[in-house]
Amino acid sequence: MTSRLTALLPDLSPWRTSRDFRLLWVQGLVTYLGSVMALIALPLQIKDLTGSPLAVGAMGAVELVPLVVFGLYGGALADAVDRRKVILLTEAGLGLLAVVLLVNAMLPSPMLWPLYVVAAGVAALAGLQRPAMDSLLARIVPHDQLAAAAALNALRWQIGAIAGPAAAGLVVAYAGNVPAYATTVAGFAASVLMCRRLSAVPPVEHAARPSWRGILEGARYAWSRPVLLGTYAIDLAAMFFAFPNTIFPFLADELDAEWSLGLMYAAGSVGSLFVSLTSGWVSRTRRHGLLVVFGAAGWGVAVAAAGWTSNIWLVLVCLGLAGAGDMLSGLGRSTIWNQTIPDRIRGRLAGIEVLSYSVGPQLGQVRAGAMAGWTGARPAIWTGGLACVATVGVLAAVLPKLLSYDARTDEDALRRAGEVTDLRKRGVTAAE
Template identity: 35%
Template sequence: MRHLRSLLADTTPLQTPAYRRLWVAGIVTVIGAQLTVVAVPLQVYSLTRSSAYVGLTGVFALVPLIVFGLWGGALADAVDRRTLLLVSTVGIGVTSLAFWAQAVAGVDNVWLVLVLLAVQTAFFGINQPTRSAIIPRLLPFDQVAAANALNMSVFQLGAIVGPVLAGVALGFTSLSTLYLVDTVLLLATLHAVLRLPALPPTVLGRKAGLREVLDGFRYLAGHTVLLASFVVDVIAMVAGMPRALFPEMAVQSFGAPEDGGTVLGLLFAGIGIGALAGGVFSGRLPGVARQGVAVVVAIAVWGLCMVGFGLAAGAGVLWLAVAFLAVGGAADTVSAVYRSTILLQAANDDVRGRLQGVFTVVVAGGPRLGDVTHGASAALVGTTAAAAGGGVLVVVGVVVAALAMPAFVRYRVVSRAGG
């Protein structure tokens, strides 16, 4: 029993009231955000009956995420982070309310929906790096890894529960209700942010312009360990994220109906289920000092799982394919926890916001580039070769990166006080 308890997530950070309020609020607000994630493409499709317009949601979301993710990180290093978190949270809430208003009013304008999506994503781009950058200011140094594991668990829970709830709710209520529920649930986070202490910048008088954004990239380029944490994640996501293949695999490999049905749902849920399990059973993660090695091993496991997934799909064995996705999702959680911890612990506080901005862009943009590479590869060599071959490239790529940047493999966290 004691051994099992040691495997469960370390909840020590929840003893800090400010962090606990943010974390608890995050449970409901992440689920609410997923309702909007489902509602937006659904509304776009219902207005246009065109998958091309639905594809535009990716463009309208990615561009502001890149621009405001980077700028938001610079802002987080220049102004009080509590104030910035408050403004961006209100902005997200107001745009959610606007989504609800246009749906209730029956405006039926697809461009209005896309513009609202872009505006909300811009506020999210500011909010996310700020939220991450405050963790070392709220918690002791040695609790940062545990806090990141807890945050990952909440995100994955929302990614699984939110879409399921949306699907169930749409059976008896309107799409506009999803937007309204998201808006109401955001009030929990707003309350938690209002109760945060002041979090002024550690370097006064700093600006948040293009020069400061570029300074963040220069800082990153000069610190091999931090740079490597981004490089290996790009390798894992661009070469090894096969989700663009799921619709075709559901039909061609597993004999599902044209809409994919339950099979498609299982494929999309596989990685999330494993990632959630990885967060729940993350109790041993904070005790690992060789975090660079842990990231390399976790990404190699991710790559091997994608090889297994591709081969299992080629053989038409659904349960084995989903199992490989789940194990890969757990490995991805381990990688994400350590990469985010390295960024927060190895970087100076006056650049944490900008580095978290880059982190937000890479984490969100990498899988979208993976969609492009896998879609193109499948058109040339088929889905099985695209998925399995991508996994092989991940393993080769992460080994090459480790050899090219040995400082990352040698990186060892040293416990210290403060942040």
């Protein structure tokens, strides 16, 4: 019995194997704990200044274009330059934007327009950074430990996502926006210091210069791989239809439970954390496409239930179940991406990944905010959840190779494993 329980615990091999993985793990936790303060304070500040669900949802529209443009370019950049430098410079830029939020909040009458400007700037810098960050994992962690690394990264985010929103909700409610934004500034300052200690991660030999032609090459590669295409499409659909976070303040008002706002933001992470803490089985799983499909469908069902019920405690339980489904789908996506994508175009494909798991929530904010202004928060949530389930079912039917994906037999996964072996023989990898 004890051995079975032990087998469920997270696989710590990546933590023991790679110094850079350990450093990024801690850095990511510190950054998230700081930035989540701004993630919650910003929409609440817009709500207080305007009283409009549409104005809050418009934040997603403001972020969309910078995220698309800089996400694609950031992918090409990550293939051409030292990924450590990209991460370091963009992290410093995000810290400066947090300073802008802090200064604006300290004004006698805070202004609305800087909030949208900062939101657009954060989207641009995140678009530049995330391809470099995401494509780094396959270079610093052994190929056979990628699934375990994905689970550990998820565990890091869930720890932050549970502690962060709960604390941020209390800080914003009882201390105000200034302490929240000050915490964000401090978090980025600490993160920059840790990023400076990362090993250099130079591009592969004969790496192409950043160009739109190179970006199109990555897009053509993704389009030619039904498995990858399925992961992108399902994640985009799930986030577009069933990402209710931006209207949580209005849901809390409708349920007469303003005290629950921080818990709403944290509930999904509780479910995700449960999956992460019992993720030992992930290292032994080979059918990651099944995780993507059934996890996304479970997310949609749980979100629909959260919007349908009027009991705040059932809402929180449903949001927790939604987080568990999202975690399963995310583990499947991350593992497939790292197992199959060649390193020479890893950054460009990571840029496309940014679009799939970031543009979806941005569009989802606009959809949820607009519909909540028309029908109310609860109908906007449950109808989106049902639409998510239906769309995931259709995509799974038209992309059967995603469901049948097996890391032991997939040609791209086997080719990528051979590439990693070759890189290690030549000393290109940064893993220690």
